[in-house]
Amino acid sequence: MDPQQVRQTPPFDQPGVRQTGPNSYEAVILGHAWAFTPAEIRVPAGAKVSFIATSTDVIHGFHIAKTRINLMLIPGQITRAEYTFKEPGEYLLVCHEYCGLGHHAMAGKVIVE
């Protein structure tokens, strides 16, 4: 995938969360300097969530606190992971790979309802 074309390439042309089955969701996420799009992801507790993510520029990290989700977002590559949040609450999403000046501010959250 051409990182220059990510924003025009499905599914990354429509980042966000969508339901894909009775108890499954897909979260399409872009990492870019210095934010995640979307910055807030809402899913129900107990649902299987498939994360599909990439970067539009440099290498970013993708770590969701209190979970085993610990990924790298690499330009031109699609990173996938599945996770089921059992406990409702807010989970911090952080970039844990140094990516430049705004690195420390690059964060989002997963809200499990």
Ligand code: CUA
């Ligand atoms: Cu993106 Cu650090």
